[in-house]
Amino acid sequence: MKTVTGLFDDYADAREAVSALEDRGVPSDDISIVSNNASARYGTAHDSNAAEGAGTGAGVGAAIGGVGGLLTGLGVMAIPGVGPVVAAGWLAATAAGAAAGAVAGGAAGGIIGAMTESGVPEEHAHVYAEGVRRGGAVVTARVDNALYADAEAILRRGSWVDPVQRRAAYAEQGWTQFDEARDPYTAEEIEKERLRLESMR
Template identity: 90%
Template structure:
């Protein structure tokens, strides 16, 4: 098994990637999505289908989106330094469990540890976590070696974010790494970041 990960600036592209991975034959249990949900932008507060079990102490809420597979199990949780997210899958559960069991001042945030333990390079994990903090979404999948090339191609479609380029963009603002002790972005800050990123394209 190998791990493939993609960062997207918007939830709809991340959702499309999840669906494409499932269509490729990657089991839903091996796919995760974590997307910023500041201001409840995806309307989860008004949904009624509760999705339980995304992680210990995660405050999992209502399911949203999708007609089958992983996307029917999306729930609401909070990740230190990132804030409110809609999430589903093993990465969300691992991040939530790590956050719940973390000792103050201990290892890097739950989401960083969850990604690096699954094989994501640490320098990329910090970019992915910061990307979610700033309004984006990350999709991670554990795939059989035979599906690796196709799965990676799926995650590089459309508005996939190159982690090296994004690191450079964040670095221009003085950023060096994800810091779970910082306040999550507000809805206004997320919107300003979206505008900034669009101006760089």
């Protein structure tokens, strides 16, 4: 099994990527989505807990366009340093520490530890986590070798964010790596960040 990961600035693009992966034959159990929910558009962290059973809260999934598969299991939770997210799948469960019934944190904990332990290069994991913190969404899938090229192509089409270019954009502001001890972005900060990134294109 290999891991493929894509960062998207918009939840709708990430949702399309999840659906395309499922259509290609990647099992829902091997896909994860984590999307910023700072605006509480999809409810609050008290509404459901995506980490329990790798995704509960089917009502949340239905309300935001999940028609089947992984997307029907979306729930609302909080990830240290990222803040409130809508999420489903194994990455969400691991990031929250629910898979082991523990609290996320420590050198191998949280969203960075969850990604790096699954095979995501650490330098990219920091960009992906920061991308979600700043309003984006990350899709990660564990795939068989035979599906790797197709899965990677699915995640790189459309509005995929190149992690190398995004790291450079973050570095312009003095950013070096994701820090789960920092405050999550507010909805207003996310909107300013989106405008800044759009102006750089």
